[in-house]
Amino acid sequence: MGQIEIRNLTFAYKKGADILKDISLSVAPNESVGLVGANGAGKSTLLKVLVGLNMGFSGSVMIDSVPVEKKTLAGIRQKTGYVFQDSDSQLFMTTVGEDVAFGPRNYGLSESEVRARTDAALAETGITHLKDRTIMKLSGGEKKLASIATILSMEPEILLLDEPSITLDPRNRRNIINILNRIQATKIIASHDLDMIMDICSRTILMAGGKIIADGPTDQILRDRELLEGNSLELPLRLQSGSR
């Protein structure tokens, strides 16, 4: 599974200042969706609502037909992995291996299963050699890969990624694109990296001012110069150079 259904979602951190305004959308299992928009459009806020980090919203948010509520959060979080924008916020154990094992261990898996999942997640992200490395001694790219591994070890059905390519060099960025393309799960990727969105997502949602402005095939949305520039974005770099 891995289906997301949002109906008339409105959310505000402070009363009277809505960050998300009447959002409705549905995401099918294994669909890859890009969430684009200028700073403050509400992308990260929307992702946090999906995993119950932002509660107190109006409307309905359902993950596999289960409403996101306080009492259902444990189950929803078990199947929904959220990769933070800042890897330093994601990683808190001493070593990479311990951090990757944290999730499976918390969900009561046997130690052999925890080890198997940890090794598989590290292998998937290509950082097996960093298993015993102290988190503090990782580079930015390694931290991002470790962050993704901490989520993959939980074998989530839904993967939510907040700016996964930020601060990465081209090689690490390409590496993450390849990893995300390999993963079989529902993916929602919030990013300003429109080229990456084109490489991974078949569908793109454009947000501005807490509302959905456009929702459709990536090729269609990200080629619409007028739409993008009208919402403080630009065409993806590959299309800009092609148009010269």
Add this chain to the structure above:
Amino acid sequence: MRGTMKNKSPMSKISSAITEIQRIEDLQKRDQWLNRIHPLVKLACTCFYIVCLVSFHPYDIQGVLSMGLYPLILFMAGDLSITDCLRRVRIVLPLVCLIGLFNPIFDRTPMLLFGFVVRAGFVSMLTLILKGVFAVLSSYILIASTSIENLCYAMSLLHLPGILITEILLIYRYVGLLLSETERITQAYSLRAPGQKGVHFKVWGSLAGQLLLRSMDRANDVFDSMSLRGYSSDFRYIKQYVRWRPSDIIYLALWCAVFLFLRNFPLLLLVGSLFI
């Protein structure tokens, strides 16, 4: 005027602090008999030891000395390095030794110690120092053989308030954050204050405030990250790894009996009387 907050090679200091935490965690992960004992038993044993230790009369140095048996045996049997321990607790030990420093000045009553006439204040000072050192050593043994999660689980079994347990666990997790935020702030300061050997006292307040706010912000994110990966304060995941065994009960009963014996009978005098 310059403050004492030196920013000399902050990275190396922070790295070594992190490495030190990692080494302690490596000790906790060893497959030793001491590590396998139920955390509640080790916690109860340590607490009971400290209670017995501090209950000795200030002049009963022989009784306090006999309590050294517990750390001595566990350091040997648990394959722990006393040198590493003393290196790690080197910051605490001088503080412990400061306790009772003025006793010899104020308490000049003569008394006999191991055949020598000394001031009673000197004896009470030594007793206090020994009590402090033994308490630190026993706590080190507990920490070196029990992970923070297991310790917190043991506390939850004692029905300590959940918020207190979560606080202890999170403080441990946030040490790294605090260190890295300190590093960032001091680096940012030194880059804009070239030639300064320390942080000027006038900016201590704003720097400390920034450190607090940033750490709180990141601490909140870390807690979210932990919650998203199944963390809950009920430690349900530990329950399947940590199980009661008969040897745990025997360990606890044995040590409690030893502590009570040492508390009530002068072991050193009894041993000494065998040779005289």
